[in-house]
Amino acid sequence: MKIGVLALQGAVAEHIKLIEQAGGEGVIIKRTEQLQDIDGIIIPGGESTTIGKLMRTYGFINALREFSQQGKPLFGTCAGLIVLAKEISGQDDAHLGLMDIRVARNAFGRQRESFETNLDVKGIDTDVRAVFIRAPLIEEVGEGVDVLSTYNGQIVAARQGHLLAASFHPELTDDERMHAYFLDMVRESR
Numbered sequence: 550m551k552i553g554v555l556a557l558q559g560a561v562a563e564h565i566k567l568i569e570q571a572g573g574e575g576v577i578i579k580r581t582e583q584l585q586d587i588d589g590i591i592i593p594g595g596e597s598t599t600i601g602k603l604m605r606t607y608g609f610i611n612a613l614r615e616f617s618q619q620g621k622p623l624f625g626t627c628a629g630l631i632v633l634a635k636e637i638s639g640q641d642d643a644h645l646g647l648m649d650i651r652v653a654r655n656a657f658g659r660q661r662e663s664f665e666t667n668l669d670v671k672g673i674d675t676d677v678r679a680v681f682i683r684a685p686l687i688e689e690v691g692e693g694v695d696v697l698s699t700y701n702g703q704i705v706a707a708r709q710g711h712l713l714a715a716s717f718h719p720e721l722t723d724d725e726r727m728h729a730y731f732l733d734m735v736r737e738s739r
């Protein structure tokens with residue numbers, strides 16, 4: 550299975566490494582034409598405003614909406630989660646606007662800008678190691694959205710059909726099980 554990582558900005562190489570650790574083939578995606586050759590895509594962490602702007606410039610907004618319409622899975626981590634969301638608190642416009650969630654950017658405040666913790670994730674048998682960096686929170690989910698994990702009662706991972714989103718950076722640990730979970734979604738979608 551070929552899994553792309555959108556490589557406009559952000560943590561790309563780390564995702565490629567964990568995709569391969571989980572048994573997939575990682576592909577660096579820089580042009581929309583490459584989407585035809587992959588079975589699923591990860592939108593990495595970074596800065597959502599920058600990623601969104603570059604996506605517009607390079608035609609990825611429409612191309613990824615089409616990719617999603619074909620039922621191909623997308624996984625957004627941190628800034629990537631913001632890019633997937635239908636609604637971003639305090640902002641007028643969404644980026645891809647695919648997933649029925651409302652997100653708050655930089656939701657953990659200054660003192661907790663960056664931290665690591667163990668998380669119970671639905672579908673994964675023991676705790677997942679998670680790194681949070683200026684992370685967003687999911688404030689509200691729509692009907693078809695399954696909450697996969699919470700931290701202090703707040704939603705940090707969710708799934709809606711072929712869409713997966715995490716507030717944290719699973720690629721900054723050597724725990725590949727979030728990537729393995731995504732690979733299972735891709736397998737199911739084919």
Ligand SMILES: NC(=O)CC[C@H](N)C(=O)O
Pocket residue numbers: 593594595596597598626627628629631654655682683684685
């Ligand atoms: N680590 C991250 O991806 C941070 C996300 C960033 N704070 C944003 O709002 O886009």
